[in-house]
Amino acid sequence: MTSQEAEKKIASLVDEIARHDHLYHVEDQPVISDSEYDALLRELRSLEEQFPQFRLPQSPTQRDGAKVADGARTIRHPVKMFSLDNTYSVEEIAEWVARVRKVLGDDDIGFSVEPKIDGVSVTLVYEKGLLLYGATRGDGETGEDVTHNVRAVRSIPLALTGNDLPDLVEVRGEVYMNRADLAALNAGREAEGLEIFVNPRNAASGSLKLQDPSESSRRKLRFFAHSFGRFEPQAKAPVRHGMFFQMVRGFGVPVNPLAHLCRGVTEVEAVCEEWGRMRRDLPYDIDGVVIKVDDFRQRVRLGETMKSPRWAVAFKFPADQATTRVRDIVTQVGRTGVLTPVAELEPVVCGGVTISRATVHNFDEAARLGIHVGARVLIERAGDVIPKIVKVVAEAEVRRPLPRVPTDCPACREEFICQAEGDVSPRCINPACPRQLERRLLHFGSKGAMDIDGFGESVAHELVERKIVGDVADLYMIRMEQLLSVPLFAQKKADNLLRAIQESKERPLSRLIFALGIANIGERAAQNLAERFRTMEALMGASREEV
Structure with a gap:
């Protein structure tokens, strides 16, 4: 790759990742999976290491996140709310543990593990035991004030219990919704002719943005604490993660009962595999496991990067996959006239959701994968992202032709179709x-x-x-x-x-x-x-x- 090509590619990746940051962190409407996002970030980091002269000050490798939503009252976090780096295999977990041990040497290291709730990260600030305010994570440095709605979450205490309370404590955690509560909420919305929520995370996020806290209260949001920011006086602060959990339970703040301490990488890997098998049996959605060094003094030695702590990592479960058959391939017209092939499928349950359509992205991709009517295909769904076809696993007994690029628009039947040089899709x-x-x-x-x-x-x-x-x-x-x-x-x-x-x-x-x-x-x-x-x-x- 030439210097000119690298400079152009770095700028393009910075813009693309910034767009996905905004869609995920501000609008709560991600269009790619976490693994696809991480692949973009890895590519950018690699190019910046090879061509450091082209690293941009606004690069997501230099600072984390997106801006908060327009029109909302914002709150600056005195202690940054970090995001976590992701791992996707037991081998990557072992590599992370090895990096931790390289810094800490022969120290006895405990690892706190807890389910990664698929909810909305918030911080709750208590002063003299009373809830002062609540805010979303936002970009990690500035979040949206959602005090009126967190006060409506029944599992969040308005006043901490106990006698020896800190002067000020900032409890952080996830606001989430159980799947059964989402089903009941969506049934009511459907009866009223309102758009239903795609998943519990979207429902929780939308509920925290409501103007009317009484409506938020009716939606049965819940909360689990997972960490803390400020703690005053510092002399009273816990020195281990397990001690923090015990302390906030005593304050009346809920903590996930599955959280526990592991004493080595083998135990951590076993927990990740076990929770991956049982996650569909839980009443709420989890998309992975959070692994943290338990001792806060060891965390100080490990430190943080601009984006994430070195003492914690997330293990992400593999994307949900299923096989089904292609019933038809139709052409969808977008708002700018772009024509995109979409596969209509025999309905199949994937990740707890019934899937009947999957994107093929463009006609070149359909041809590359060999997608045709009657073919049995492997589909993949990760998070909120539209399902996609990964590959053809079995061809039809009587193979149909591959979808052809249309010569007229399927919506208006006009032959106003063009495909500019370099475009991957035709346009009406x-x-x-x-x-x-x-x-x-x-x-x-x-x-x-x-x-x-x-x-x-x-x-x-x-x-x-x-x-x-x-x-x-x-x-x-x-x-x-x-x-x-x-x-x-x-x-x-x-x-x-x-x-x-x-x-x-x-x-x-x-x-x-x-x-x-x-x-x-x-x-x-x-x-x-x-x-x-x-x-x-x-x-x-x-x-x-x-x-």
Whole structure:
């Protein structure tokens, strides 16, 4: 790789990882798995080591995380809330333990292990035993103030119990939701015509952002403590992780009962394998195991990097996989007109979720994998990410042809198809294409944009199909009688949608700019434009040079 190529690739990776950081940490809508994210980060680190002259100050290897959500009151963490490095095999765990032993020598080392709850990281600050405030992790240095909602979590004490309480203690942990509680919540939302939550983590995250804490309370959020930040006076602070757990239990703060101490790498590996087998039997989702050096004095000797502590690591369970058969391969039209093949599958349970569709990314990828109707395929699902096809495990008895690049748009049947040099996918360039409009509407109403609750695919389809809306501006012109003419809507569902549309007018300018789906304007660029021009009128009146 030439220097010029390396410089360009490093800049590209920095931008791509920053986008994924924002999607995961701020919007709670990841689009890649943890292992794919880590692969990008490893590639960037490797290139920066080879070409240190091109390392950028904003590189994620230099500092961690994303900004907090627009419009939220923020709280700065006096003690940084680190994220953890990940391991994916017992061999990688052994390598981490070896690095720890290299620093600590012949010291007796204990390892505290606990399930990695798939929830939302928060910090709870208690002063003189009373809950002072709660905040999300955010980017590790600044989080979102969610005091009103953590107070509504029944398992979080508003006042600590015990006689010898510290003057100030910052208890950190995970807010989460049991799977059974999610099922009950989604049943109620479906009955009201609202969009259901994909998984417990999304439900917990959305609940912490609610304006009404009484609604948050009804959602049965729970909490497990896993660490602490500040502790005053320091002389009273615990010196081991196990001692901390014993102390906060005495304060009335819940701790995961599965957490315990291991005395060597063999015990740690055995726990990881055991919890991997039993995780589906737990009432809540876990996506791995957290392993920490137990002794805090040893932690000081090990230290931290800018991103993560050297004294702790996460073991991530392998992505869930299943095999099924391809029923059909259809072409999906995106909001910018990009045509993407999607495999329709015989329904199969993967990771506790029934899967009936999987992305194929592009037509070249479909050809490379040899995906065809009737083929038996291995699919993989990790976290919130859309399932993907890993490989073909058995061809159809009568093999069908591979999907071909379409010559016309499946939505509008116009032959306005182009594929610019270097593009991996064809594109419909018909400005009147109804599927593009549907996708633009969905993007406009998504959580990272105008956040219109209850505005899902079926609603967007009906509004376009019945010509109630012709562009995103028409959303704000919809009348009650128009919604009631659509079979999807009864009075209550129509009321909810109209109210959500009106509430979206309160979103900050950066959200509106991003929601418009302007080419090459992502969330970061939208934020920069909003900070510079302050109003939509000023932005619209700006010259090309000013922008």
